[in-house]
Amino acid sequence: MSIRLQLLIVALTTLILPWAGCQYARELETALRVSQENALEASADTMAHALSAQSERVFRDVDDIEPFAASLGDLYVFPLHSPPLLDGYREDWGVAEDPKPLPTSTGYAARLQAGFTERYLFLYMEVDDPHFVAEPADVHPEIDRFDRVDLTLQQPDGSLESYFFATSAPGLIEAQTVIQGDDGVAHAATEPRIQAYWLQTSRGYHLEVRLPLSLVGSRLWIQALQGAGGGRAGFVGAEPLRGGRLFMATPGLDELLATFIRPGTRATVIDANGLKLGVAGTLNSIASDEGVGASGTWYRRFVTVDTSQWPLQVSSPERVTGRSVETALAGQPAAEWLRTASSQELLLSAAAPIMLGGQARGAVVLEQAGDQLLELRDQALTHLFNLTLLATALAVMVAFGVATFISVRIGRLRAAADSAVSNDGRIRLDMPESARADEIGALSRGFERLLARLNEHTQYLRTLGGKLAHELRTPLTIVRSSLDNLESEGVRADQRGYLTRAREGISRLQSILSALGAAARVEESIKQAERVNFDLNELLHSAVAGYRDAFSSRRIELDTPPDACTLRGAPDLIVQLLDKLIENAVDFCPVAGTITVRLRRSGSNYELAVINDGPPIPTALLDRLFESLFEHRQGQDDKPHFGLGLYIVRLIAEFHGGKALAANRPDGNGAVFTVILPLI
Amino acid sequence: MKKHIAIVEDEPALRENYAAALARHGYGVKTYGNRKVAMQAFSTHLPDLAIIDISLEDEAEGGFDLCRDLRALSAELPIIFLTARDSELDAVSGLRLGADDFLTKDVSLPHLAARVAALFRRIDALRRPDHASDVVRRGALSIDGEKMQTTWNGTPVTLSLTEFWIVHALARHPGHVKNRQQLMDAANVVLDDNTITSHIKRVRRKFQQVDAAFDAIQTVYGMGYRWVE
Numbered sequence: 001m002s003i004r005l006q007l008l009i010v011a012l013t014t015l016i017l018p019w020a021g022c023q024y025a026r027e028l029e030t031a032l033r034v035s036q037e038n039a040l041e042a043s044a045d046t047m048a049h050a051l052s053a054q055s056e057r058v059f060r061d062v063d064d065i066e067p068f069a070a071s072l073g074d075l076y077v078f079p080l081h082s083p084p085l086l087d088g089y090r091e092d093w094g095v096a097e098d099p100k101p102l103p104t105s106t107g108y109a110a111r112l113q114a115g116f117t118e119r120y121l122f123l124y125m126e127v128d129d130p131h132f133v134a135e136p137a138d139v140h141p142e143i144d145r146f147d148r149v150d151l152t153l154q155q156p157d158g159s160l161e162s163y164f165f166a167t168s169a170p171g172l173i174e175a176q177t178v179i180q181g182d183d184g185v186a187h188a189a190t191e192p193r194i195q196a197y198w199l200q201t202s203r204g205y206h207l208e209v210r211l212p213l214s215l216v217g218s219r220l221w222i223q224a225l226q227g228a229g230g231g232r233a234g235f236v237g238a239e240p241l242r243g244g245r246l247f248m249a250t251p252g253l254d255e256l257l258a259t260f261i262r263p264g265t266r267a268t269v270i271d272a273n274g275l276k277l278g279v280a281g282t283l284n285s286i287a288s289d290e291g292v293g294a295s296g297t298w299y300r301r302f303v304t305v306d307t308s309q310w311p312l313q314v315s316s317p318e319r320v321t322g323r324s325v326e327t328a329l330a331g332q333p334a335a336e337w338l339r340t341a342s343s344q345e346l347l348l349s350a351a352a353p354i355m356l357g358g359q360a361r362g363a364v365v366l367e368q369a370g371d372q373l374l375e376l377r378d379q380a381l382t383h384l385f386n387l388t389l390l391a392t393a394l395a396v397m398v399a400f401g402v403a404t405f406i407s408v409r410i411g412r413l414r415a416a417a418d419s420a421v422s423n424d425g426r427i428r429l430d431m432p433e434s435a436r437a438d439e440i441g442a443l444s445r446g447f448e449r450l451l452a453r454l455n456e457h458t459q460y461l462r463t464l465g466g467k468l469a470h471e472l473r474t475p476l477t478i479v480r481s482s483l484d485n486l487e488s489e490g491v492r493a494d495q496r497g498y499l500t501r502a503r504e505g506i507s508r509l510q511s512i513l514s515a516l517g518a519a520a521r522v523e524e525s526i527k528q529a530e531r532v533n534f535d536l537n538e539l540l541h542s543a544v545a546g547y548r549d550a551f552s553s554r555r556i557e558l559d560t561p562p563d564a565c566t567l568r569g570a571p572d573l574i575v576q577l578l579d580k581l582i583e584n585a586v587d588f589c590p591v592a593g594t595i596t597v598r599l600r601r602s603g604s605n606y607e608l609a610v611i612n613d614g615p616p617i618p619t620a621l622l623d624r625l626f627e628s629l630f631e632h633r634q635g636q637d638d639k640p641h642f643g644l645g646l647y648i649v650r651l652i653a654e655f656h657g658g659k660a661l662a663a664n665r666p667d668g669n670g671a672v673f674t675v676i677l678p679l680i
Numbered sequence: 681m682k683k684h685i686a687i688v689e690d691e692p693a694l695r696e697n698y699a700a701a702l703a704r705h706g707y708g709v710k711t712y713g714n715r716k717v718a719m720q721a722f723s724t725h726l727p728d729l730a731i732i733d734i735s736l737e738d739e740a741e742g743g744f745d746l747c748r749d750l751r752a753l754s755a756e757l758p759i760i761f762l763t764a765r766d767s768e769l770d771a772v773s774g775l776r777l778g779a780d781d782f783l784t785k786d787v788s789l790p791h792l793a794a795r796v797a798a799l800f801r802r803i804d805a806l807r808r809p810d811h812a813s814d815v816v817r818r819g820a821l822s823i824d825g826e827k828m829q830t831t832w833n834g835t836p837v838t839l840s841l842t843e844f845w846i847v848h849a850l851a852r853h854p855g856h857v858k859n860r861q862q863l864m865d866a867a868n869v870v871l872d873d874n875t876i877t878s879h880i881k882r883v884r885r886k887f888q889q890v891d892a893a894f895d896a897i898q899t900v901y902g903m904g905y906r907w908v909e
Binding site: 477482484524546549571578 | 697701900903
């Protein structure tokens with residue numbers, strides 16, 4: 001892995017910052033939410049206590065503790081915000097709830113809803129009865145059969161009064177009461193205080209009734225009767241009184257509640273059945289501000305508290321339900337978070353019981369929009385996110401830059417280290433970056449020191465041959481001159497063998513020393529060489545003739561241009577160069593093999609090549625053959641080799657401004673050593 | 681009359697070996713270890729021949745100084761440099777100071793003895809001017825084998841003993857290629873190829889100082905040299 005990548009990964013770990021921030025924000029949010037829950041719960045509890053102290057203002061009938069029983073005809077009366085038109089339609093009631101079907105034993109379908117305003121009680125009834133039977137003109141209510149709706153009302157004084165609604169023609173009508181006539185037959189008399197509208201529809205009829213609250217006690221029964229047949233649906237009021245109770249908001253409670261609540265909070269008081277007794281305040285839900293929503297949404301999913309599992313707010317115009325309400329009605333205050341069904345807004349709902357006589361008679365439900373909290377969190381998170389992302393981007397960029405810088409420098413150093421020892425064995429001592437004070441600079445200086453040491457060693461090795469040759473000469477001379485003396489003094493015939501062997505040894509020592517000092521001598525003669533113009537072609541002819549004599553076991557061929565090839569240089573050195581190339585070729589050329597000396601003009605150069613049969617040179621060594629002290633011979637022969645022959649070739653080629661190259665023959669059965677010599 | 685040879689050599693073993701060999705040939709030999717001792721001796725009594733090493737104890741070029749001083753005392757005294765150093769420069773410097781020969785220590789004792797004998801012979805020959813000597817003439821070249829003197833167009837060319845023998849060997853058989861070994865044998869030396877080459881170079885230069893057009897020694901590359909008339 002490159003340094004750049006490594007540092008990039010390190011830099012990317014700063015991404016943990018936004019993550020940690022989000023975790024923190026989430027915890028913060030949870031804490032905030034809990035504290036909000038507690039606060040709201042406390043408020044609800046306070047309210048509940050206050051309200052229980054003035055229970056007569058909360059409950060219309062403090063003593064009525066019977067639970068709500070729709071099956072007995074108990075009826076919830078919706079608060080209406082404005083008096084609706086008496087027109088047979090309930091669209092203007094503003095109640096979302098549909099009318100509830102009345103019980104029937106005959107399959108006659110009727111539905112009822114009730115509402116009230118400050119002064120009136122409204123009843124709305126839908127009856128499915130496509131066959132309209134009109135009220136006869138002179139009606140005998142207890143004999144005649146016609147479509148009618150009977151209403152039994154408990155008056156404020158507790159007495160029961162019965163009315164019925166029927167019409168000969170749909171439209172605005174009045175309630176009628178049955179009165180016993182003088183003839184003993186029941187007649188109808190109108191009650192003008194109770195008005196209604198009879199609307200005939202294709203399925204049946206609607207009846208919208210308006211009666212003043214002053215007439216209404218706490219109970220009411222209503223029943224629809226079919227004119228054409230015996231169908232009936234609803235309840236009949238009779239002694240003993242059962243059901244038919246009216247459950248409705250307590251008058252004045254809304255105003256009372258309004259004094260308790262703060263803006264943005266909605267307070268609802270419910271009775272033990274969960275039915276609403278009073279409502280005050282509105283939720284000022286901040287329906288998602290587009291700015292925050294758009295920029296905040298994409299990462300909200302990473303950090304937000306998952307609200308999708310929160311319970312949905314079950315909204316009903318008449319009731320408040322939910323876990324917190326149930327808990328409160330069981331006697332304990334509670335709070336919970338809800339989702340509104342319509343949007344993804346959040347709602348905090350807290351409920352506290354209104355205790356009367358040690359029993360929960362109702363509850364205060366306080367609701368608050370959770371959006372404020374959400375918005376707060378989003379803003380904080382947006383800032384946090386933007387800042388940390390910026391920081392991360394910056395860190396990544398800086399890390400990348402630093403990494404690039406470092407890797408470029410190391411790359412430069414590596415390239416310099418790679419090329420510090422050139423193919424010709426020369427050592428470059430200066431390294432890049434060495435002036436820097438940091439670790440790379442130190443590394444570079446380390447390299448320089450290393451190279452300097454290496455250079456000293458190389459120099460030492462290079463001169464060692466010459467020095468050895470020189471230093472060993474005196475002791476060698478002592479030995480030889482001693483042998484000379486010994487021989488002149490006269491030795492016995494049987495001792496002569498030792499002498500001869502000693503001389504052979506010395507002769508070998510001498511040739512070793514001579515080979516060791518060869519490069520030094522060539523360097524010496526190069527220093528003093530004089531350049532003359534000479535014919536390289538003629539030189540080759542004469543030299544090759546000599547080699548043919550010297551190495552008669554190999555075929556030496558000469559391949560030169562026909563004309564003179566004038567070269568400016570030192571012919572003696574060229575001959576030495578050729579000597580070394582031929583010696584090398586002979587070493588590797590098998591007996592009876594062929595060595596070809598070839599001269600070519602090539603552009604502005606002469607190409608002098610010595611080509612021999614024999615094993616190919618390992619490719620990896622080709623570049624290094626001309627280095628000083630480089631020796632690749634595997635086997636041992638009688639001549640000492642110090643890796644100087646081809647080095648001498650290079651020295652002489654370079655003296656002539658040329659260079660020496662080694663290659664294998666294309667057929668793989670030999671080597672080609674080429675010396676490029678520039679024309680004059 | 682017994683010839684006296686002075687050997688100035690700081691290496692005792694070598695000094696004694698040379699001394700023993702030359703004494704065996706009938707010479708009186710005196711040996712000195714450094715320049716100071718040698719010069720003291722020479723100032724009172726000159727030897728007939730001096731063999732001097734170049735580096736003497738702590739003086740790297742003490743031999744050269746000694747040679748210069750000795751030459752000042754006597755113009756004719758034969759001086760042979762015998763040294764472990766074989767660089768061109770040393771050889772040139774040594775010969776320029778008036779040494780008669782410059783030998784590396786590779787030289788064998790018999791060769792050294794032959795050289796010493798030759799130098800004494802030349803001195804004897806020079807002292808007998810009218811002696812009909814063994815002279816080889818090759819065109820402009822004339823070589824007096826006895827006096828070991830060479831002239832080109834009548835002008836003397838000063839050659840060292842080694843150089844003289846090389847020229848002698850080449851000119852005796854003009855046209856014949858003499859390889860390096862043959863030349864070494866003729867010159868009573870064991871030299872490497874480079875040294876032969878530089879000897880030849882030096883010889884050519886000496887002739888060219890007399891006659892710029894001198895071109896009688898031809899290189900036969902890969903084989904050797906020959907004298908062309």
